[in-house]
Amino acid sequence: MIGEQQNIKTPISGNQLLTANNLSHKFDYELFNNINLSLEKQESIAIIGTSGSGKSTLLNVLSTLLKPFAGEVLYKNKNLYSLKQNELLKIRREDFGIIFQAHYLFRGFTASENLDIATFLSGEALDEKLLKDLKIDHVLAQGIGELSGGQQQRLSIARVLTKKPRIIFADEPTGNLDKDTANIVMDTLFDYIKNNDAGLILVTHEEELAYRCDKLYRLEDLKLQELK
Numbered sequence: 001m002i003g004e005q006q007n008i009k010t011p012i013s014g015n016q017l018l019t020a021n022n023l024s025h026k027f028d029y030e031l032f033n034n035i036n037l038s039l040e041k042q043e044s045i046a047i048i049g050t051s052g053s054g055k056s057t058l059l060n061v062l063s064t065l066l067k068p069f070a071g072e073v074l075y076k077n078k079n080l081y082s083l084k085q086n087e088l089l090k091i092r093r094e095d096f097g098i099i100f101q102a103h104y105l106f107r108g109f110t111a112s113e114n115l116d117i118a119t120f121l122s123g124e125a126l127d128e129k130l131l132k133d134l135k136i137d138h139v140l141a142q143g144i145g146e147l148s149g150g151q152q153q154r155l156s157i158a159r160v161l162t163k164k165p166r167i168i169f170a171d172e173p174t175g176n177l178d179k180d181t182a183n184i185v186m187d188t189l190f191d192y193i194k195n196n197d198a199g200l201i202l203v204t205h206e207e208e209l210a211y212r213c214d215k216l217y218r219l220e221d222l223k224l225q226e227l228k
């Protein structure tokens, strides 16, 4: 294993993890207008909606990746988009865990080496139970190219959780998985947020999985309609 560095996270007081106020964004057409959202510790929120409604764009805005046309995203009482670029990057790297559908694993390395990179950068230890829960503990010696699409997806989720994020932003994290495996991934994410006082914001097309979250919204007509 690569040497470890210490990365001590300051605790967040209170229950509030993330607050979005009056967010609006558009590209060629308006996607959302004046929407509000708040995420607490141990809470999971799912966002569904038709293709092109703006779900991924909203997740990008919430997770430091895209400055909204209007509105603010508060984390630790500061608007992310009024921070200096290096402060924003620090939050993205240390506190936020972003899971994309297209997983960005380092090809040419083994599964284990990909996890080593995450432990090295975060200073966090590898969680063997997490790998067992995700049923990838037996593929660690294999190269990325030798893993199935679903195994690669679960490895990329393990890599994100290994850095112990405060908030997980997941865009279709179960897109390549069969129903049972998708539920295993959801169980793992729910366990993680309960055990780490973290939060989860999930974008998905799979309504059954979305209903497993504490709160559920549909992005429709430029607003978040509350379904649960």
Ligand SMILES: Nc1ncnc2c1ncn2[C@@H]1O[C@H](COP(=O)(O)OP(=O)(O)OP(=O)(O)O)[C@@H](O)[C@H]1O
Pocket: 027, 028, 031, 049, 050, 051, 052, 053, 054, 055, 056, 057, 058
């Ligand atoms: N960087 C960008 N530049 C220009 N247009 C963009 C950009 N990103 C997204 N869009 C457009 O914004 C609209 C919403 O895209 P977005 O990916 O947020 O939708 P979505 O609800 O996540 O869709 P899907 O369910 O198909 O993934 C689409 O018309 C898309 O082409």
